[in-house]
Amino acid sequence: MASSVVESPVADTVDQLIAEEEQVFLRRQPRSSELIAVAGEHLAGGATSNWQIAQPQAVWMSHGQGSKVYDVDGTEYVDMHGGYGASIAGHAHPAIVEAVSNRVRRGTHFAQPTEDAIWIAGELSRRFDLPLWRFANSGTEATMDAVHLARALTGRDLIVKVEGCYHGHHDSVQVSVLPEADEIGPRDHPTGVPGNSGIPSAIRDLVIVVPFNDAGAVARALAEHRGEVAAMILEPVMMNAGIIPPDDGYLATIRDLVHADGALLIFDEVKTGFTTGPGGVTAMTGVVPDMVCLAKALGGGIAVAAIGGTRGVMSAIADGRYEQVGTFNGNPLAMAATRATLAEVLTPRAYAHLDELATRLRSSLEAVIAQYGFAWHTVTVGAKGCVTFRRDRVREFRDFLEIDARLGHLHWLMQHNGGVFLPPWGKVEQWLLSVQHDKDDVDRFAANFARFAEAVSV
Numbered sequence: 477m478a479s480s481v482v483e484s485p486v487a488d489t490v491d492q493l494i495a496e497e498e499q500v501f502l503r504r505q506p507r508s509s510e511l512i513a514v515a516g517e518h519l520a521g522g523a524t525s526n527w528q529i530a531q532p533q534a535v536w537m538s539h540g541q542g543s544k545v546y547d548v549d550g551t552e553y554v555d556m557h558g559g560y561g562a563s564i565a566g567h568a569h570p571a572i573v574e575a576v577s578n579r580v581r582r583g584t585h586f587a588q589p590t591e592d593a594i595w596i597a598g599e600l601s602r603r604f605d606l607p608l609w610r611f612a613n614s615g616t617e618a619t620m621d622a623v624h625l626a627r628a629l630t631g632r633d634l635i636v637k638v639e640g641c642y643h644g645h646h647d648s649v650q651v652s653v654l655p656e657a658d659e660i661g662p663r664d665h666p667t668g669v670p671g672n673s674g675i676p677s678a679i680r681d682l683v684i685v686v687p688f689n690d691a692g693a694v695a696r697a698l699a700e701h702r703g704e705v706a707a708m709i710l711e712p713v714m715m716n717a718g719i720i721p722p723d724d725g726y727l728a729t730i731r732d733l734v735h736a737d738g739a740l741l742i743f744d745e746v747k748t749g750f751t752t753g754p755g756g757v758t759a760m761t762g763v764v765p766d767m768v769c770l771a772k773a774l775g776g777g778i779a780v781a782a783i784g785g786t787r788g789v790m791s792a793i794a795d796g797r798y799e800q801v802g803t804f805n806g807n808p809l810a811m812a813a814t815r816a817t818l819a820e821v822l823t824p825r826a827y828a829h830l831d832e833l834a835t836r837l838r839s840s841l842e843a844v845i846a847q848y849g850f851a852w853h854t855v856t857v858g859a860k861g862c863v864t865f866r867r868d869r870v871r872e873f874r875d876f877l878e879i880d881a882r883l884g885h886l887h888w889l890m891q892h893n894g895g896v897f898l899p900p901w902g903k904v905e906q907w908l909l910s911v912q913h914d915k916d917d918v919d920r921f922a923a924n925f926a927r928f929a930e931a932v933s934v
């Protein structure tokens with residue numbers, strides 16, 4: 477054990493290492509640089525989503541196979557980016573390739589239901605203990621439907637939202653997603669900060685922001701707006717600020733609080749859904765909310781989302797009080813991929829394999845942290861994990877704001893240059909293991925992490 481613990485290495489060293497690693501990064505990707513130059517002509521910003529553009533430049537991909545992805549320069553990476561948490565099946569998983577290929581040959585779109593939807597809804601009911609389901613195409617659509625449904629059922633407009641949670645890019649939830657420290661206001665009444673441009677202030681005023689892991693703050697918010705709140709929406713394990721697990725009893729307490737006020741509880745399990753376990757945090761904790769939103773890993777790499785609810789909630793869809801619609805809802809291609817994912821990929825055996833890899837990776841990283849005496853720690857939940865560059869556990873978004881973002885960026889660069897592809901925004905995002913990863917894959921991550929720790933040890 478080192479005699480002293482180091483929270484943040486010397487600033488200049490980190491800045492210099494970032495500059496050096498960014499140069500290595502660019503030298504390794506000449507073809508990406510060429511494509512970016514061409515793409516800007518007709519592709520706004522030279523990419524297909526703003527979050528595909530990282531510093532120093534976007535990585536253009538060629539293909540994926542198993543646990544690996546390959547960029548347009550032919551470089552192989554162990555993929556722990558997982559397409560922002562979607563690729564738990566890995567790439568080109570044989571069961572999904574077969575299911576999708578068979579479906580493509582038989583037509584991919586009718587805007588009418590196909591039989592796979594019945595099987596999937598039954599399986600989701602079993603896994604998440606909610607009886608009725610509908611499908612959509614993205615996490616954004618799922619949380620949008622959930623918020624609409626809550627408003628439709630209660631006849632109320634306000635929603636309670638947790639500071640630092642991301643629920644997609646529709647207006648109602650684009651408040652206090654990743655606000656800066658000088659914008660957030662007092663902790664007992666956080667300021668609602670628009671999460672993007674183009675969010676009307678009238679919509680922002682319908683959102684009451686509370687800190688995570690503070691049931692007292694939820695009780696206060698409900699008391700201050702008695703009978704006006706339609707729902708509280710949250711990620712039951714926060715995963716857009718590193719990983720922040722709930723305190724024991726927090727989820728059950730807030731469920732009881734919102735119910736006592738006649739409001740509904742929405743779990744956004746878009747990120748946690750199948751990555752934390754077969755039935756997400758809902759099954760793990762036994763706290764069943766009124767609605768669960770799923771997307772990302774659900775389709776094994778094909779765009780799909782689902783919203784599940786109690787009979788009372790979903791009756792509003794069944795009887796037409798709320799029109800849950802969408803041209804591509806339940807489209808046969810997404811349904812075929814989803815059925816294969818649930819039936820053949822995300823099996824109990826697969827989860828045992830993921831747990832084994834997560835334990836191996838976590839203990840390797842903790843050994844490195846102890847060796848260098850850094851005051852950092854690792855957080856893993858199922859196939860998801862991150863290193864938190866801070867001594868103490870993060871309990872809410874305001875703790876997360878104290879973390880030095882440069883360490884996450886440098887770590888991302890060094891993993892990348894060492895052949896492991898992680899999501900950018902190193903402080904915000906997590907790694908994802910897939911069922912096709914093996915011990916060599918996680919050992920490559922651990923070896924890169926050891927090089928990173930050595931580089932920043934001063």
Ligand SMILES: Cc1ncc(COP(=O)(O)O)c(C=O)c1O
Nearest residue numbers: 614615616642643644746747771
């Ligand atoms: C927790 C959570 N909810 C919702 C979304 C939105 O999902 P999508 O990007 O599929 O619209 C995301 C996306 O990152 C998310 O992390």
